[in-house]
Amino acid sequence: MDASLIVLALMDGVSYAALLFLVALGLTLIFGVMRILNVAHGSLYAWGGYFAATLGLAITQFALPAWLALPALFAAALVIGGLLGTVLEFALLRRILDKDPILQLLVTFAAFMVLEDLQRLIWGVQPVFVSTVVEQLGTLEVAGVTYTRYQLLVLPLVAIAAFVGLRWFLGRTALGRQVTAVTHHREVATAMGVNTHRVTWLTIALGGALGALGGALASPTTSFTPGIGADMMVLSFAVVATAGLGQIGGAALAALMIGLARSFAVYLMPELEVLMPYLIMVGVLLLRPEGLFSTVAARRI
Amino acid sequence: MKLVLQIAAAAALALTAGLATAQDKPAELKIGITTFTSGAASVFGVPAKAAAELLIDEMNKSGGIGGVKVVPTFIDEGVGGDKMLSEYRRLVQEQGVKTMLSAISSGNCNIVAPVAEDLKVLNVMWDCGTEKILEQKRYKYVVRTQANATTEMVATVMYLLKVKPDFKTVAVVNQDYAWGRDSWEIFLNTLKAFKPDVKVVAEMFPKLGASDFSTEISRLQALKPDVVLNTSWGGDLDTFVRQAGQRGLLKQGATFVMPLIESSLERLGDAVPEGIVAGARGDHYWAHPETKDDPKHKDFVAKFKAKTGAYPIYPTYHMAQALVGLKAGYEAAIQSNGGKWPGPEQVADAMRKLKFKAFGREITMREDGQGLEAQLLGLTKRHPKYPFAVIDKMVLVPAELVTTPVGQQSPSWVKSINPSLAKVLSTDQFKTHDFK
Numbered sequence: 001m002d003a004s005l006i007v008l009a010l011m012d013g014v015s016y017a018a019l020l021f022l023v024a025l026g027l028t029l030i031f032g033v034m035r036i037l038n039v040a041h042g043s044l045y046a047w048g049g050y051f052a053a054t055l056g057l058a059i060t061q062f063a064l065p066a067w068l069a070l071p072a073l074f075a076a077a078l079v080i081g082g083l084l085g086t087v088l089e090f091a092l093l094r095r096i097l098d099k100d101p102i103l104q105l106l107v108t109f110a111a112f113m114v115l116e117d118l119q120r121l122i123w124g125v126q127p128v129f130v131s132t133v134v135e136q137l138g139t140l141e142v143a144g145v146t147y148t149r150y151q152l153l154v155l156p157l158v159a160i161a162a163f164v165g166l167r168w169f170l171g172r173t174a175l176g177r178q179v180t181a182v183t184h185h186r187e188v189a190t191a192m193g194v195n196t197h198r199v200t201w202l203t204i205a206l207g208g209a210l211g212a213l214g215g216a217l218a219s220p221t222t223s224f225t226p227g228i229g230a231d232m233m234v235l236s237f238a239v240v241a242t243a244g245l246g247q248i249g250g251a252a253l254a255a256l257m258i259g260l261a262r263s264f265a266v267y268l269m270p271e272l273e274v275l276m277p278y279l280i281m282v283g284v285l286l287l288r289p290e291g292l293f294s295t296v297a298a299r300r301i
Numbered sequence: 302m303k304l305v306l307q308i309a310a311a312a313a314l315a316l317t318a319g320l321a322t323a324q325d326k327p328a329e330l331k332i333g334i335t336t337f338t339s340g341a342a343s344v345f346g347v348p349a350k351a352a353a354e355l356l357i358d359e360m361n362k363s364g365g366i367g368g369v370k371v372v373p374t375f376i377d378e379g380v381g382g383d384k385m386l387s388e389y390r391r392l393v394q395e396q397g398v399k400t401m402l403s404a405i406s407s408g409n410c411n412i413v414a415p416v417a418e419d420l421k422v423l424n425v426m427w428d429c430g431t432e433k434i435l436e437q438k439r440y441k442y443v444v445r446t447q448a449n450a451t452t453e454m455v456a457t458v459m460y461l462l463k464v465k466p467d468f469k470t471v472a473v474v475n476q477d478y479a480w481g482r483d484s485w486e487i488f489l490n491t492l493k494a495f496k497p498d499v500k501v502v503a504e505m506f507p508k509l510g511a512s513d514f515s516t517e518i519s520r521l522q523a524l525k526p527d528v529v530l531n532t533s534w535g536g537d538l539d540t541f542v543r544q545a546g547q548r549g550l551l552k553q554g555a556t557f558v559m560p561l562i563e564s565s566l567e568r569l570g571d572a573v574p575e576g577i578v579a580g581a582r583g584d585h586y587w588a589h590p591e592t593k594d595d596p597k598h599k600d601f602v603a604k605f606k607a608k609t610g611a612y613p614i615y616p617t618y619h620m621a622q623a624l625v626g627l628k629a630g631y632e633a634a635i636q637s638n639g640g641k642w643p644g645p646e647q648v649a650d651a652m653r654k655l656k657f658k659a660f661g662r663e664i665t666m667r668e669d670g671q672g673l674e675a676q677l678l679g680l681t682k683r684h685p686k687y688p689f690a691v692i693d694k695m696v697l698v699p700a701e702l703v704t705t706p707v708g709q710q711s712p713s714w715v716k717s718i719n720p721s722l723a724k725v726l727s728t729d730q731f732k733t734h735d736f737k
Contacts, residue, residue, distance in 0.1 A: 004523070005523060008516075008519045008520075008523060009516065009519075011519075012515045012516040012519050013516070015515060016513055016515065016516075019513075120339070125338075125339070125343035125344060125347050126344055126347075126568060127344065127535060127536040127539045127540075127568060129539060129540075129543060129568075131543055131547065131572075134547050135547070139547075139548065139549060143523075144522070144523070145519050145522040145523055145548075146522065146548045146549040146550070147519075147548060148547050148548055151515060218512060218513075221513070221515075221540070221543065221544050221547065222512040222513065222540050222544075223512075223536040223537075223539040223540040223543065224536070225341050225344070225510075225535065225536035226339060226340060226341065226343065227340055227341050227510060228510070228512060228536075231510055231512070232512075262516070263515075263516040266505060266516040266517055266520060267516070267520055270503070270504060270505045270506060271506070273505075273506075273507060273508070274477060274507070274508040
């Protein structure tokens with residue numbers, strides 16, 4: 001494996017990690033605040049992608065200006081994340097906050113299945129795909145290999161922006177600090193006058209929007225088919241488990257590790273590609289059972 | 302006294318056995334059809350179901366099968382093998398269904414074949430490709446009304462050799478499951494029989510349902526193989542073609558071989574460049590060079606388009622073959638049964654001696670239950686009349702040339718292919734037909 005191949009593997013790994021990170025970020029954020037592992041998060045990814053494709057198609061159909069294609073991806077994520085997140089929060093999650101973790105898992109899994117079926121009703125079973133954005137942005141050549149600008153620049157930039165933005169929001173704004181307070185201790189935060197309901201609702205909507213953004217950003221390069229949400233769910237759970245539940249910095253590192261390991265595997269040992277995320281997860285958890293970045297004090301169990 | 306009882310029992314047994322074969326004509330012929338209505342493979346299952354409904358309707362309008370109305374019950378294969386099997390059993394054991402069309406997935410065919418044999422019901426494997434089932438065991442109740450994976454892959458190699466005789470390196474990007482692995486093995490072994498010094502530069506098996514092939518694409522761009530095989534289908538194939546197209550890989554000189562791309566062409570629209578070796582898992586295409594003006598075929602294409610909004614793809618043709626074959630089988634069995642309604646074993650037996658024609662060339666059934674179906678292959682081409690790529694330079698590879706003979710096993714037969722077979726490539730059997 002020579003230097004140019006290492007560069008190629010790095011770039012592929014980073015763009016893959018960017019998407020994975022966005023989805024995992026949403027999952028880990030919701031867990032941090034609610035202590036619920038939201039399996040329905042996979043559906044948000046799928047819905048985000050499908051809805052972005054629908055918007056993309058509408059842009060072509062109604063001959064709207066082409067530059068709308070990129071903003072439409074973000075709009076799709078916000079709408080789906082806000083809408084589904086709100087519905088999930090009000091209808092389910094806030095009702096099971098103090099229930100057994102197993103029950104919480106089952107309830108969100110049920111929600112996942114309902115959403116998956118609804119998605120089949122709305123978008124059908126044929127693969128859905130709209131790639132205007134990628135074509136608009138064009139390609140770049142690196143070491144004799146063609147990359148799309150979308151994959152090489154847009155995806156990592158969005159992931160970095162999401163990471164920095166979220167850090168800033170949680171650490172520097174009043175609302176963000178309330179979220180952090182609820183993450184640390186819900187009851188104490190309530191006693192101190194934090195409106196936990198509002199904070200929870202906001203977090204779910206934001207986390208949902210991040211999951212949906214992962215889907216929306218994947219939609220220009222990936223065909224959306226039934227079952228795509230489940231795959232992403234499993235993978236992003238691997239990221240979150242590796243990182244330590246509720247850890248944002250850890251999620252970034254874990255996503256990067258998994259993305260890079262996967263792309264190096266394709267060059268060196270393609271047989272291991274599929275296994276890579278789980279090998280990393282097992283390796284990390286053997287050494288650090290709480291995950292990469294986890295602090296023991298913040299955990300409930 | 303004991304003797305008398307024994308004789309009476311034997312007579313009773315003989316009588317019921319007789320009843321089982323020469324039944325009265327039923328009020329309706331119930332058939333069970335397994336197909337994917339959920340999961341990724343519903344890209345095949347849903348169109349095939351639409352075709353089945355359409356064709357059975359037509360069939361019933363003209364008297365059904367042997368004057369009996371056909372009533373289908375559909376089972377979803379997407380629920381997983383175990384659950385599908387219990388539905389299958391329920392249909393047979395509780396509702397008395399004796400004719401099953403199953404399945405799309407080779408895994409599911411592996412599951413139902415021995416069960417059909419056990420339950421003594423006719424099972425027509427209507428879409429699955431694995432050649433192993435009928436090669437490794439002799440079945441009485443199981444037949445297949447289309448080609449198998451060996452026929453498909455050997456025909457693909459021969460077509461590739463016709464359009465691109467000189468190449469040295471090959472790479473593969475297949476889905477990581479039985480079909481992806483098996484098809485590569487047959488393809489490579491066949492290729493090596495013709496070209497012993499061909500070099501494999503990369504073997505990549507991304508997982509089934511993968512959504513990102515970016516690393517595979519980078520690696521192919523760096524390796525620059527002469528030929529790239531990709532036998533994937535549905536969303537996986539669509540995603541690969543899109544991502545490879547976006548990054549210019551499809552136009553960088555390699556010949557791409559995509560034996561299932563016929564089923565994705567309309568969806569992919571202008572993402573498919575010209576010159577990809579395209580297959581259709583058999584002898585079918587809505588613009589089939591020999592049958593496209595056939596009134597029955599034309600009618601089917603028109604009605605299917607009206608019903609679903611899309612052109613028919615190969616699983617719908619496989620469904621047509623299964624239904625036409627079933628009807629022909631029943632009618633042959635009725636005739637040889639002296640006009641009486643036949644039992645499943647009689648139909649299964651009749652189907653092994655059958656020749657029938659759906660919307661492609663005539664299909665000949667063999668004594669092992671395997672159908673001999675020609676293979677349509679071609680090169681993709683853009684056409685001003687259609688917003689998607691069509692198949693041009695079509696060759697109908699005769700099945701006899703590329704199918705493992707009865708009693709032999711594909712892995713060893715494929716390796717024993719004589720390279721002099723390549724002589725047929727320039728004969729009339731490999732005549733190319735332009736898209737019209």
